[in-house]
Structures are given as structure tokens and as C-alpha cells.
Amino acid sequence: MTAWVHELKIGSFTAPNNLWLAPMAGVTDGPFRALCLRGGAGVVCAEMVSAHAVHYGNARSRRMLQVDAREKPVSMQIFGSDEQTIAEAALAAEACGADVIDINAGCPVKKINKAGAGCVLMKDPVHLGRLVAAAVKAVKVPVTLKTRIALKRGVLLGAEIARVAESEGAAAVAMHARAAEDVHSGEPDLEALAHVCAAVKIPVLGNGGITDGAVAEQFFKAGCAGLLIGRAAVGNPYIFRDIAQALNGQTPAPMGPARRVQIYLELIEENVLRYGEKIGIGRSKKTAGYWLRDFPNAAEVRGRFVRLEQLADIRSLFAGLTF
Template sequence: MTLIRPLTIGSFTAPNNLLLAPMAGITDSPFRVLCLKGGAGIVCAEMVSAHALHFGSPKSGKMLQVNPKEHPVSMQIFGSDEITIAEAAKNAEAQGADIVDLNAGCPVKKINKAGAGCVLMKDEAKLGRLIEAAVKSVRIPVTLKTRIALTRKELLGARLAKLAENAGAAAVTLHARAAVDVHAGPPNIEALAEACQAVKIPVIGNGGVLDAAAARRFLQAGCAGVMIGRGAVGNPFIFKDIADELEGKPLSAHTPAWRMGVYRDLIRENVSFYGERIGVNRSRKTAGYWIKDFENAAQVRGAFVRMDALADIETLFARTLERLETQKNP
């Protein structure tokens, strides 16, 4: 059976079933475009506050913007009341999102104190109302992203998937770890399989997918798709890599020089999108994922994070790439 195939979510069909996960501060428009080039079937934006959108936050409004180059794109929103969730969903649709996703799995305390994120798993009636509010407000598919459990004591994945289905969600993404585990520990594949059996809508598995072997376990458990987060940072072509390996195709070599070249292009796009100061600052956040696996990588990384000007960064990268090419071809 072919594991990599088109993924239908409600009225929308993506070219394949490998998705980019939403990651705060990372999955912005430049990175989403890059991941689509790298083979992602759908890219999901970093979550946007429905409350902030309601009060006209310029920053949140910019986060909701969709680049014509980044389709298919799912726009993730979070919030705790039906009115602002419905407004945010409408806004996402108006901006050009193909799918709107509701976050009910984020374990960050700031989000939880506002009554959003994983605390919604404690109030299933409220969560159902939020999903219904989003579904009724838009014509595009609405999905839910949550977790299999709050703690390891009680698995909730199958029940939450059923709740999402009953509320009108077109798909559900389950992070296969409990909220208390955040990103640590192995994913619970059995809990995902149970959820897949409980509903007719697609269940997308998420959590710790770093290679084709992990993706295969999720898909063989019954997941309609796999969502990849941290594995894409530093290698936005992981989607193509996984698809190629699962289909028996030869893999592309990702050398440190290749990675540095891709990172340089991403920094340029960040500067073009945000302006120099913010674009460089955002690029620094993920430097450890990109500048690695070669002699003096730590020194290059240290020099980069102290730079503010794109011209200086270009010079550093040019010298580093020249040295890496020389080492490869002495």
C-alpha cells in the first residue's frame, strides 16, 4: 500500500499527506514557502490569538496574511470564547487560508492562563462549542489540533477526535504525547491507532517525527497523514526525504554546505519580509539547527548571532561556504 498519497480534508485535497506543524516563532510565511518547496503537502502557520485579532493587533493581523506562494496553508488560531474564535476563523478565510485550525493542545502557561490551548481538554463541552463556532462561520474546512492526553493517567485522544467529528471538524491532528510531556519521550502510537478507529474523519499524527521510519509507524497505525515540526527546522526538505525513502527512491545528500546555502536564502527572505532588524532577529532563533556538523561550526554560529547587518551575514556565509567547498574538494 502506498503510504504517501493525497490527503482530503473536507472540501480540500492536498497533494500529499506530509504536513508542516505550526511552531510559534518559526513557521512564518518565509519558512512556510520554503517547506512547500521541500515537499510539504500542507503548511500550518504559527498560532494567532483570536483575542488579539478582535482588538486589532497589527502584529497578529500580519501573522494572518497569506503569501500567494504558500498554498496549501492552514491558519491556526487559539482562543477561549466562541465570538472571537468565529471572528478569527472568518478573518483567516478572508486572508486566503485553505484550512483554519483550532489549537487545543499548546501547553504554554501563558496560553493556558487565558483559557486556551491544552486546558480546553479539561472542558470538552466548551471545546465542542468553539469548534462549532468556527465551523459555522466559514466555508473552508475547520480542523482541531490537540493531544492524546493531559497527563499519562488518562488517554483522551479517541474521545477528543470523536468530539471534533461531532462538532463538524473536517480532521483532527493528535500530538501523540501528553501535555505534561511537552516534546519529551516517545509518541504513543497505540493511542493514535485507537483514535483512528474511533472516527471517520482523517486523523493526522504528530510528535517526534524525524525520519521516514517514524512516519511509517504513524501511517501504518491508521493515520491519514503525518505532521512534522522540529524535524523540519534545519531541513525543510524533510518532507521530500521522507516521501522518497518510503517510495524507495534515492535520497538527496544534505551536506553542511547545502544547509548553509538554504539558511542564507531563508535569512534573505526573512529580511525582505520583516525588514533587516526583525528579519535577522527571527533568523537567529534557529541558528543551532542550521549551522552545525562541520569544523568550527560553533565559532561561525557565535559570530552570526552577534551580527545585525545582512551585509555582514552575507560575508560570513560566503567565507564559510567557500571553506566548506574547499574542504570537500581539496
């Protein structure tokens, strides 16, 4: 049997394993990163931070770069369209303890694209290469690039962009196997992903629609050196362990609703400790649909939960649930 899960060397950094948490805006903050590391993630990727905001000393963006020992190893993702600010943000992330710096060139959100960042950078691989080079020159830790196979279905750009990133010093490329216009829907194009993997010598980390061991194996067979798992980890931060077990021929323990709610409460409590009760509970509510599901009256419970503002009331609600 092929050992799909193993250590992964990214430039000067060696990850404990090659199943990583993908960056997700508003989700992959410190408490969730720490939870996914307990769930078996080799590296956790932080939510993206604006290089422009870091350059102008935005306090919130600077706080987003902060990590502690429980959240490492961590890849810090930055986004922008200017070489100087990308270099400054990379330096700031390195100073805050990032083990890897990742540049976002795949986000399809209009607000990001209007600023000349995210997936629109795919239109100009030369300019994108200069951004990669600026970050590589600025820091000692490895720099990676996260992008997509295409802007529009059928018009493949992934291999070209991966080669540019490699030539400018990127230590790895994370490739979402869907076009930007597909956002998070539709089947990943594994044939296009395989073409990217064959085009470069640096590691390619596959991303997009990885939900279990069977799908993960398809990505590895396409040539991926590692995987980024995002939305499937929300509601099951132990999916990294589950996939590793499945790829090793074992049957993962199911994530039942009782266990899911228990873990969710732990995450809410961590959010309250990190951000205070009001903000911590507010952040927790964003992903309630992923956690409070698959049990009788789950929709009703979610409705009650999102109206609560005190941790004691949430604990009481969860304690009274039956599964």
C-alpha cells in the first residue's frame, strides 16, 4: 500500500505531515487552527491578511498575524497587488512566527479582486511572479503561492502560473482544482491538476472538494505532494486524522452529532477566551450550520443558538440536547 501521508519538505521547512488546513476567511483563526492541529493537521493556514492594511498599520490586520505555540506550525496567507507591501507583509508575518508565507492568487471575492488581488492576478503571470519574488527576497522562511487551475472553465492557467512561481523562488504551489468562476461548487478537475503537478518540480498541494479518504487518494494519484482541506474541516476538525486512517486502510471513527456539539462548545469557549464573550460568541455563530446538524430539531436549535449572547446560556442549551 502506498504511504500517501508522510512528512513534507517545503523549502527549508519540513511539515509533520502533508494534510494541511486550508486558509478560510473568517474561519481559520487561532482557536480553530489549534483545534485542527489536535485533529491531525500537519500545518494550519491562517485566514488571509491584506498587505495593504499591514503597510498602513491597521491594528486588526496586525492582530491577525499573531500566533502562539498552540497554533504552530502555521502558514500565514497574505494578499495584495504591490511588490513593496507584499514584501512588508511577508516580513511582518515572519516576525510574528509564521513557518511559511503564502500569497493568495485564487480568491474570487469581488472586493478582493477590485483591489487587484486574488484570482485577478492570474491574468498577468509576470506581475504575479514579481510579487512572489518580492516575498521570497524579503524573508528567510519558505514562500508558497495559492491559486487556481483557471479563471474560467476550460481555459487552463494553472501549469503556467505554477512554472512562474517556481522560477521566482516559490517553495510550493497550492492549487485549487476548480476555476475561479466555480468558487466552491462542482467537481474538481483532477486531469488539469495532474497537468500542473507534472509541470513543476516543487511540491503541489491539491485543494478543492476533499471530503474523505477516497477523494484524497484521487488527488494524490494526480501527483499532489500534499493536500489542503478547508470546508470539510468545519464541523469535523479531526478530518485530517480520519483521512490519514482511511488512506492507511483503517475505518475512521464517525463524527456523530453529540461529539460534534461537544467540540463546537470547546471552540466557542476558546473564542470567548480569545476575543471576549460578545465577539467570541459572534464569531462562533458564523459556522453554526456546520456544527449543529444531523440530529432532531437541529434547525430549531440553531435558531435558538444564534439569539444567545452569553456563554452560560449556550452551555445550558447544549447540555439539554438529545441525539
